Amino acid sequence: MGELRLMKGNEAFAEACIRAGVDAYFGYPITPQSEVLEYLMSQKPYETTGMVVLQAESEVAAINMCYGAGGAGFLPVTSSSSPGISLKMEGVSYIAGAELPLIILNVVRGGPGLGDIQPAQSDYFQATKGGGHGDYRLYVLAPSSVQEMADFVLIAKEMAFKYRNPVMILSDGIIGQMMEKVELFDPIPRRTIQEVEKQAPWATTGKKANRERNIITSLDLDPLKQEQHVYHLRDKYSQMEREDVRFEEISTEDAEYLLVAYGSSARICQKAVDLAREEGIKLGLLRAITLFPFPSKRLAELSNQVKGMLAVEMSLGQMVEDVKLAVNCRVPVEHYGRTGGVIHSPVEVLEALKSKIIK
Amino acid sequence: MGELRLMKGNEAFAEACIRAGVDAYFGYPITPQSEVLEYLMSQKPYETTGMVVLQAESEVAAINMCYGAGGAGFLPVTSSSSPGISLKMEGVSYIAGAELPLIILNVVRGGPGLGDIQPAQSDYFQATKGGGHGDYRLYVLAPSSVQEMADFVLIAKEMAFKYRNPVMILSDGIIGQMMEKVELFDPIPRRTIQEVEKQAPWATTGKKANRERNIITSLDLDPLKQEQHVYHLRDKYSQMEREDVRFEEISTEDAEYLLVAYGSSARICQKAVDLAREEGIKLGLLRAITLFPFPSKRLAELSNQVKGMLAVEMSLGQMVEDVKLAVNCRVPVEHYGRTGGVIHSPVEVLEALKSKIIK
Amino acid sequence: MDFKDIIKPENLVYRRSSLLTDKPFSYCPGCGHGTIHRLIMEVVEELGIQEITVGIAPVGCSVLAYEFMNMDMQQAAHGRAPALATALKRLMPDKYIFTYQGDGDLAAIGTAETIHACNRGENIIIFFVNNGIYGMTGGQMAPTTLPGMPASTCPFGRDVNIMGNPLKITELVAQLPGVHFATRQSVHTPRNVRRAKKAIQMAFEVQKNKKGTSFVEFVSNCNSGWKLSPVAANEWMEQHMFPFYPLGDIKVDGNLVTK
C-alpha cells in the first residue's frame, strides 16, 4: 500500500505529477487551483526528478511552453481555472493538431467571464466539444475525489502517449480545494533523455545522423493533406471511443431511474441515491469518468432498463446533450443543476428527479 | 434600390459596418479576413462617420478593446479567423457575462492549429456551444452570400442591442473571399454620444449627477447572485429561441429527404438539390441562418414529413448533433462533409445522400 | 479648550473624498490600495471631472475598485485594462480615462497591452500599484518580486537564475515616445502621499492636454502577502523595495529625467 496522506485535490494532483515522472509544469496562478504551482515550488522537484517547474507570464505563454515541451517528446502539464483555460484555447488546438502529449487540469469555477471562484461544471462543452477551433477532441477525465486527482495523472499520462493527444482533467473547485485521504502511488522515475528519444522518435530532440529531421507542426497548406490529417485525428477519436471509455456504476443493477453525473456532482448524486433508496425509489447512478469519449454505449444499454434519466451537472445543462444523443430517445432525459458557483444538494437532486422524471 | 457593387464578402461586411453606423472596429490581420481591416483603413470612416478603426497588437487586445467600447454603450466590431478567434474566447465569455453589444466575424479556415487557410466550417461547436468558459451563448448568424455579409450586419446590430449580447457572424473562406453583386443599404448615421447614452443608460459614459454610477462587470463573488445572473442570461437565450430563430427553406414543400446546411455549404447543397430534382429525387434544403438559436422547432416539424436528413457541413460533423437533438429520433439523421479546408461538391453531397440516407 | 469644541463643521480640514462610496474597502488592514483609491478620487473631486471620467478596474485585489470609486467604471479581464482604456478614450476623446492595475496584471499577463497602449501614446493614465506580489490570489510571485524575496510560488525566495530578474516596467515604458509622463511614488508616509497626489494631478493635466500616456507607479505594501504587520511592511518596503524601485519622476514632459 502506498503512502497515505491528507491532501487537497490540487496538491494531490501536483504530487502525483512528480511521482508520475512528469517532465515539466508551466502555469499561471488563478483561484481555485494556485496550490498546484505552489505545491510544486515547495517540493522543488527540479532538484530531485529534474522536473522543470516554471511560473509563466500568462496562461498563453504556459500552454505554448507545453507545446514546446511536448514537441520534444516530454510530458508537460499545465493547470488553470476557467478564464485561464479559455486563454489557452488556441494553444490547445495547436497541440491537438500537432499531436503532442499534454495534461491540462481545469479546476472549474463559476462563469461566464470573471464570474466567481466557487465550484462549477459549466466548462463541459469547452472541454468536450472543442473550445478551440477546428475538428479536434481532447481525452477528458473527470475525477470525483482527491484520490482520483492523483490517480488520473497516471491514466492521463498513458492516454497522452497512447494517442499523442492532449488530455484534459476536468475538475472543479470542490475537488481542487477539499482534502481527503489519498494513497499515493510509488514514484516512477522520470525518463532519461534517451528514453524520451526512444519513446518519441518523432520528437525534436536534435536531428541525429541516422534519422530524418523531425518536424512538429499543425500546418498543412494543402487542404487535401490537411483533410487526411484530420481524418487521422478522427480515427484516433474513434479508437478512444472503442478502447478507452471509463465510467462507474452505482446501484444500477436494479435501477428504475438513473442519475448521470460526473466529478463532484457525482459525489452529491451518490448521496441522493442513498436518500432515494431510503425512500424506496430504485435509483442508480452512472458516473462518467471520461467525458470524451462519453460512455454513450453503456447509457444506450441502460436506456433499455430504466424509465428515465436525469443528467445532474453544475451548469445550465451541457452534458445532458450527450446523454440525449446516447439514449436515442428511448427514455426521457432531463437536466438538473445549479450554476454560477452554487452547489446543489442531494435533497435538491432527489426533488428534481421526482418532479422532472418520476412525476 | 441601394447601390450595386461587386465586392468580396469581407469588403461587403466592412462597408456594411460603416453604413450601419458601427462605432468601432478593432482587429488583427489574419487570412482569409484581412480585407475587413484593409477596406476600413482605405475608407477612413473615422473622417466621415467618426467610426474608430484600429489595428490592435493582437486578437486578445482587439476583443478587450471591444469590451471597453461595448461597456460604454457603443457598438464595436471585431473580426478574425479560426486561430485568432480561439484567442478571443476569454474576452468573449467576459463580454457575454457583462452583457455587452458586439459583432464578431469569424471567417473560418481549416484547423485545428495553424491548419490551412482554406474555407471550413469546423468552428461550429466553438461558436454555438461556448468556446469560452461558463454558461453563455452567442447569437450566431451564418451568411451564405456576399449580400448577407452586408445585410447581416444590420441584423447583428439589432440583436446585439435587443439582447445586450455578443453576436457572432460565422462565415468562412468562401464567403469572405468571393465577390458577388451586393446591393448596399443606405447609410444609417452613427449615433451621437447623446443617443448612445439614451439607448444605453447602463453604459459607462461618465456618471451624470442625475443617475447612479454605471458599472460594467462580469464578476459576482456571491455565487447565489452569480447564479441569478446566469439564470437571467438563460432567459435571454430562451427568448432568442422564441423570437429570433432564422432559417430559409428551399424546395421543402414536397421534400421526402432533407439536407440541413448553413453558410457556403448551403450554397453547395442548393445545387445538390437541383441535381437531385433532375434525377427525380424529392430533396429539400433547410438552411439554418441562426445557428444559435437553432431552427430546431422547424426541423422537428419537418421530421414528420421527410424520410431522413443529411446534415452537410465542412467539418467532421458538429451541427449534426443539433439536428439530431431537434428531430428527436423520428427520422434518421446522418452527417456528410469534407474537412480541413476541402470543399465538398454538389455531386458528392448527392452521393452521400444516396448512400447514407436513401440507401 | 477641549478637543470636542474643535470638532465642528466649520473647522473641518480633512475628510474622506465624497467621491468614495460608503462601502468599506475590501482591502486588508493597512493596504496601500485604499490610500491610492482615496487620492485618485480626491483629485477627480478637486478637478470636478466625475461626470466625464471612467475608470477601469483590473483583476487583482482592486478588482472591486468599482464598488468604492463613485463613478462609472468597467472591470477588465486580467491584464487587459489598457485595451479597454484605448477603446474608451478613442470613442470619447473628451472624457478622462484611467486604468488601475497591479503588478501581476500589468507586467505579467498584460505586458503586451501595456507596452502597446503606451507605444501608441494613448491619452490615458495608467495607475500601476506595484506591491511585488500577486495579492489577490494569495501571494504568488509577481514580475516585480525582489530577488530572494519569498512568495507562495517561490517559497525559498525568488531565484533570479530560474525566475528572472524583477521587471522595471516603468523604466521600460518610459523609453517609448508615446509616454509623456512616468513617475514612481509611494503612499506610506504623509510626505509621500502629498507627492503622490501631485503626480496624480499632473497625470490628469497631461491627459487634459492630450499629450500622451501617463504612467504612475505606486510602490505599495501587500502586508498580507509579505506576512508582515502593516507598519513593519512599510518599513520593509523602504528598506528593500525603494533601493530597487527608486521613487521619483522618470519621464516628465516627454523627456527622460537624467539622474
Added chain:
Amino acid sequence: MDFKDIIKPENLVYRRSSLLTDKPFSYCPGCGHGTIHRLIMEVVEELGIQEITVGIAPVGCSVLAYEFMNMDMQQAAHGRAPALATALKRLMPDKYIFTYQGDGDLAAIGTAETIHACNRGENIIIFFVNNGIYGMTGGQMAPTTLPGMPASTCPFGRDVNIMGNPLKITELVAQLPGVHFATRQSVHTPRNVRRAKKAIQMAFEVQKNKKGTSFVEFVSNCNSGWKLSPVAANEWMEQHMFPFYPLGDIKVDGNLVTK
C-alpha cells in the same frame, strides 16, 4: 584560362550550406529571409551542432522555415516562439535552441512572450527579422512600420498619431538584465552579410557559455510588401530603415554599447 577550367571541385570556395534542404525557398525573389536562413545554417554547420540544435519557426513568411533548415524544428503559434524555446531549453539545457521570428510575430502579438523570455534570460537565441511589415498576410502594418510608410492597413502611410510610433523592440529588450547580447544587422550587401554572420556566431557562443539571451535583429526587405523591386527595396531600406533602425551592436557581453 577559360572560366570552365576554374569550375572544379578543388577550387570550390563557396557553396550553399549542406544543412539546407533541396527544397527551393518559398520566399519572393530577393527576400532577405533566404539569406538569413543560409547564414544561420552555415553557422550551425560550421559549429557542427546540427544534432543538438532545435529551431522554432514562427507564423509569418518563414512559417515554413522547417522545410528548408535540415534540422529538428517546431512551428509555433503566432508570437509564441519564445515560450516554446523556454521549455525546450529548460528541458534540454545542453542543446542549442533558437527562435526565428518576424516583426509582427515578435513585436506585436508576441510582445509579452518576447519580453519575459528575455527578462528571464533564457539561454536561447532570438533571431528577429524586421522587415517593417506583415509579409505573409499581404503587407499589413507592423509595429515596426516607419512613420508615413504605407502598408495595406495604413494605405495612406503610418500615421503615428493614430497608430503610434514604430517600436524599437531591440533597444527595449536590451535594457533587460537577462539579455546578454543584442545587435542589429542586415544582409543586403556582402559586407553586411559578413557582419551578420559574425553576430550569429557570437549568439551561439553566448548560448554555449550559458550567459543568457541573445537577440539578433536583421533589418530586412519585404520587397513584395513594399511594392519595390528587390534591388530598389534594398536601397529604400538603406535610406529609410537604417536611419531609424541603426545597424550595430546594442548590448555586448551584458553591457549596453554607448554610442
Added chain:
Amino acid sequence: MTEEIIIAGFGGQGVLSMGKILAYSGIMQGKEVSWMPSYGPEMRGGTANVTVIISDERISSPIVNVFDTAIILNQQSMDKFEKTVKPGGVLIYDPNGITRHPSRKDIKIYSIEATDEATNMGNTKIFNMIVLGGFLSVKPIVKLENVIKGLEKSLPARHHKLIPMNQKAIEVGMELVKEYMG
C-alpha cells in the same frame, strides 16, 4: 458512524488547521474523512469555515448543508450556522465576542471560553487546540492518541516540538467545555 462538522470563525483563528488536524486524526483512526474549506479572497478580514466529515464508510458528498456539530467562533458564523445544526445535534461556541447567544432548543449547546484560556496560558496560537479539545470531549469520535498522530502528520517536522503544548491545550479544552444553559 458519520459525523458532519462545520467549524467557522474569523480568518486568523486557525479554523482551517483545526479542521485539518481533526481530519488527519480521523485517518489515523482508520476512518474516511473529507475537509472542505470556504476559499478565496472573501476570507480577507471576513469569515473562514471548513466542513469536516469523518465516517466509517466512503463519503459521498463532501458538501453538506446540515451538520451533526457546529463549532462557532464569531458572531457572523453564529448568525449563519446555528440554524444548520441537525435537530439533536451539537453546537459548541466560544462566547468571546458573541453578542447574540444561540437560542435553539432542539440541539445541545456547549460553550468553551477558549479565547480567555489561551490568553491565560499566554499563547493565543493554541486557541484552536483548546476548542478542538472541547469538541473531542463532547464527541469522542477519535481517540486522543490518534489526534496526537494527526498532529504529527499535519505539522511540519520542525514544529513537532510544539506537540506536547498542543496536547496540553487539547486536554485543557476537554475540561473547559461546559453545557450552555441558555
Added chain:
Amino acid sequence: MTEEIIIAGFGGQGVLSMGKILAYSGIMQGKEVSWMPSYGPEMRGGTANVTVIISDERISSPIVNVFDTAIILNQQSMDKFEKTVKPGGVLIYDPNGITRHPSRKDIKIYSIEATDEATNMGNTKIFNMIVLGGFLSVKPIVKLENVIKGLEKSLPARHHKLIPMNQKAIEVGMELVKEYMG
C-alpha cells in the same frame, strides 16, 4: 444561361482583375455573378486562379469543379485545369511558355498569343484585357458596352483615362483569338 469559367495563370498576369472585370460586366448586363479566387500565400510565385460564374439565375454554389470555359495562362494551370472543362466546353490559352499543349478532343480549344501582342503593343499590363477580348469573341455572353461599364466600375476613378486603351486591347484580343488545331 449559366457560364462557369476558370481563369488560371501566374500571380502577376492579372488573372484576378480580369475575372473581376468580367464579373462586373455581367452585373452591368443585369446578370447574377460570382467571383471566387484562390487565395493565400501560395500565390507567392505560384499560380493564381479565379472562378467566375455568370448566370441569369441566382447562383447556387460559387465553387464548381467543372467549367464551361477554362482560360489558361501557364503550364501549371494547363496541367491542372485542362481536364476540368466540361465535354463540349471551351479552353482558351496563351501558348507562350506552354510546353505541353492541350490534347482533349471533346472540347473546343482556342489559342491567343496575348503575351506577344502585349509586348508588341508596348504595354504588358494590357495582357489580360487581350485575353478577355479573346474570351468574349468566343463566348459573347456580355456586350462590349457592358464590359466598358464594368471597367469603369472596377477601376478607381483616377485610372479611368486608361479605359480606351483597355477597350483597344479587348478589341485586339477579339481579333487575335483563333481555333487551335492540335
Added chain:
Amino acid sequence: MAKVRGAIVVDVEKCKGCGVCVPACPQEVISLAKEVNGKGYHYAYMNKPEDCIGCANCAIVCPDGVISVYKVKLDN
C-alpha cells in the same frame, strides 16, 4: 504655546486598526485601543488629544480614509 489646535475623529467601526496612522503623527497623538470594534480590530484613537495640531498627516495616510481632521487657529 501652540498657535493651532487640532482634533481628529476616527470612524471607529470602520477603522481596521492597521496602525499606519500612529507613526505618521508628528505629535504622537494616536494610539490603538485595547478594545476591539465590531470587526475585532483595535481601533485608533487620540491618546493625547491636547497635542493634536490638525496637520492631517494621520488622515492622509489612513488607507481606509476613516479619519476626519479639524483645526482651529488660536489667536491668544
Added chain:
Amino acid sequence: MAKVRGAIVVDVEKCKGCGVCVPACPQEVISLAKEVNGKGYHYAYMNKPEDCIGCANCAIVCPDGVISVYKVKLDN
C-alpha cells in the same frame, strides 16, 4: 595582371532573377539573362566571366543560395 581568377555557377532553374547579386559584384561580372528559366525568371549569369575574382560576394548575398563560387590562384 590579376593574381586570382574566379568563376561562379548559378543554379539556373532555382535562380529567381531577383538581381541582388548584380550590384554585389565588385567586378560587375553578373547580368540577368534576357531569357527566362522554367519558372519564368530572368536568371543571373556571368556576363564578363574573365573579370570574376571569386570573391563570393554575389554568393553570400544571394537570398536563394543558388550561386557556387570557384577560385584559383594564378602564380604567373
